Amino acid sequence: MSELIQPRVLKGFRDALPREEIARALLVERLTRVFRLYGFVPIDTPALEYAEILLRKSDGETEKQVFRFQDNGGRDVALRFDLTVPFARFVAEHREELYFPFKRYHIAKVWRGEKPQAGRYREFVQCDFDVVGSDSAAVDFEILSLMREALRSIGVDSFTIRLSHRGTFNRFLSRLGLQDKSEDVLRTVDKLAKIGEEETASQLAAFSGAEAAREILAYVKGAGSRPEDFDATLALVERMAGGPAEDTERLRAVRAMMVASGVDASFVLDPSITRGLDYYTGIVYETFLDELPSIGSVCSGGRYDNLAGLYMKDRVPGVGSSIGLDRLIAALGELAARGKSTPLSGAASFTDCAVFCEDEAFMDRYQRLAGELRSLGVSCEVFPDAKKMTQQYAWAEKKGIRWGIRLASDGPKPIVLRDLTARSDRPCATAEEAARGIGAQQAT
């Protein structure tokens, strides 16, 4: 016999056991339902692409992290490290086949050779949704409304979407004469929550002067951090940026749609949101869970001027957002641990009912009954061997199966439906009666 190989995965990679994969599947199903309600369609792109295509626009940091190699045909290829670059290539390649404004969602794996650390993996799932081919305020609003609905659909009802406009910020910096230092300002302001106001002011003052530092802090703090401060903050940043312009009009238009649709209580105008050095040019946003602010944004994005400029001449503007699926799953787990109910029930199975096997000679009847229950919509599995009942009960319990059935050899009610949690039996005459018993309890 040959030597055994130690079964193991690569550093930074992981398997998903049923409990985790069921949670992810339920989450993705709910998000997908909302994407579809908003008219978004799925696409797919290859995991492997020409390195030239994936890396052309990247900084050195990305290049170090990407899984890149020569394939058997000598091509320089790489595993995708996000879903944005492949989408840009996709839009350019298929522009004649798509109908703009084009709305897509894409939930798929990406790979980055990051230093593995707690909660960071080299393979993870991204969930992106974008509308491309429209400059309209309507799509800015639609993405924001969709983000809100998506989070609500998975049982997260206590969150705030914080938004601002890069254009307003840029005008403000120009007025201060700091347009050439915008990267420094963004980088420093991004640390505000972490290092505090005083230290931020001191770091800003080092390259902008004390007066500008004071103004920058006043700008990013706005007029208050509640949804109802939106208009006051908008008036403040508009004034500090030099008066009304396209950017503040855009924020005003989006705000009007929020109010008209009755969703304004989920949104805060927060001028400190800048999305760092990203490629955004318009409205940008981040989403924080009110009960778990420390985990950071669970859904972020914004408007960009030109998605596919590397691959085509026509300008394709758009707005896009990305849900941090793994972060959200971790957050829901944390909320569940605190006693909040979430859709991630933690079950290790989808099975409603186990048909136990007391005598293998009756296997035909067990299987027929299981088939009848399934045709009535009851998820059902048959224990395949006549092992001890205690063993069969333990197996069902470990899998989180609530209902069990034993089959008596005769009598008017041969189907004994057992509530495995309450440990109570209920004799039933037919599969329909048993299915009703299961359904009635599940509905309560």
Added chain:
Amino acid sequence: MSELIQPRVLKGFRDALPREEIARALLVERLTRVFRLYGFVPIDTPALEYAEILLRKSDGETEKQVFRFQDNGGRDVALRFDLTVPFARFVAEHREELYFPFKRYHIAKVWRGEKPQAGRYREFVQCDFDVVGSDSAAVDFEILSLMREALRSIGVDSFTIRLSHRGTFNRFLSRLGLQDKSEDVLRTVDKLAKIGEEETASQLAAFSGAEAAREILAYVKGAGSRPEDFDATLALVERMAGGPAEDTERLRAVRAMMVASGVDASFVLDPSITRGLDYYTGIVYETFLDELPSIGSVCSGGRYDNLAGLYMKDRVPGVGSSIGLDRLIAALGELAARGKSTPLSGAASFTDCAVFCEDEAFMDRYQRLAGELRSLGVSCEVFPDAKKMTQQYAWAEKKGIRWGIRLASDGPKPIVLRDLTARSDRPCATAEEAARGIGAQQAT
């Protein structure tokens, strides 16, 4: 401005446009629903693994096809080329955390550097389902019953699952003294449909003698190719194999469950099914569409003795099957082209209703109405700009959206619901009334 990069994918790879990805998503949802009804749970494994783990058992052909490289840490890694080897590693690694019999499904991408040709790609989706940790006939039957239900769930109702038992065949070959030539026999018999009876007999005779060749042909032809010939064929092969044994008893037990569950009309006992040189040891099966036999098996599998023998000492027997998703999608497309209705409607969107934009000043109202429709379960999108109505109609038509809404500025019925196919208008007072109009028509 920098030079444009030609947007393109690697040879043998492809994008999925919305129409294709929607079809795949609908298919996968229906299959998933059936997997869950049978108590199967999802798992996931990394796309990238140690090459040593993936390739230990492979033949030279696989090794040539695999995408293998050194990662940045100098590890010898490879992209998975199937879902079976990773599942074996998974079972060995997590054996303490799983509950046996363990039933999993896994729908995911695999990569093979095959020579690209019509219908063959270097990246494709596999859909595997297995029950491991049980020798019972019940799980042989359950997988077969699940295969049948899965195909029916996607609207394929005209198919035949052909099965046989490797054990019976092996006993038969031993009786002929050909046990050492089983690979040659399997290889030759596999070509029967292609090269015809005479040529097969001649090739068999070359290494087994004319009399044995005649017997082999009689064996693989059985007693008839209809579901109702099952028992006669079973009696025939049992006799030719030397009488009753565990293998024929197993076939008999599975047949009894088929009859008891009323599903026997989908199954043919076909002794010519051997699954070639695969690692199966028990019942094996292939599935053919009655109207498209030439595309080959769309769902195949069988029982194996020991899944994870390379990685652990305990024997883990099981049964598993795999749906050829891409082949099935192609087949459904072909059936649809022949006028058969299939769940792959060919729509380029999930959207029920477009809200048209006649005046951007009304965008608040359009968005509010869209929100109301979505909360009533109507998938809905708002056209974001006040472009010409002919352009907005054309866009909706291209996406396959059936319903459109224009909003009048006042009046008791300001919502004009348009059936874009019938080109008929229906004024409605409320979003509820419009949603009922859409729902009522969709139900017909």
